[in-house]
Amino acid sequence: MTARSSLTVVLAAGEGTRMRSSLPKVLHPVAGQSLLAHVLDAAAAGEGSQLAVVIGPDHEAVASEARRVRPDAQTFVQRERLGTAHAMLAARE
16 A cells, blocks of 8 residues: 655735735734634644645745744745636645
């Protein structure tokens, strides 16, 4: 039997414009932690699992939060926001 692997891609490049906040929406706190932390905590971990987080340009705070919560996560920058499929392409490495 072969080992299984998984890749979880978290799309965290949103600006939060409709929220009218200067804070990226994934950093807003809910129940004591950021929205991003909740998602990363739920993502698969352990042998055979990989985690990619797609962030927006100039969102180092989002990258820092991802590293804090899941040091195993790789971050990728979506330079232009051209939709969900484009965000997935940012993590294609």
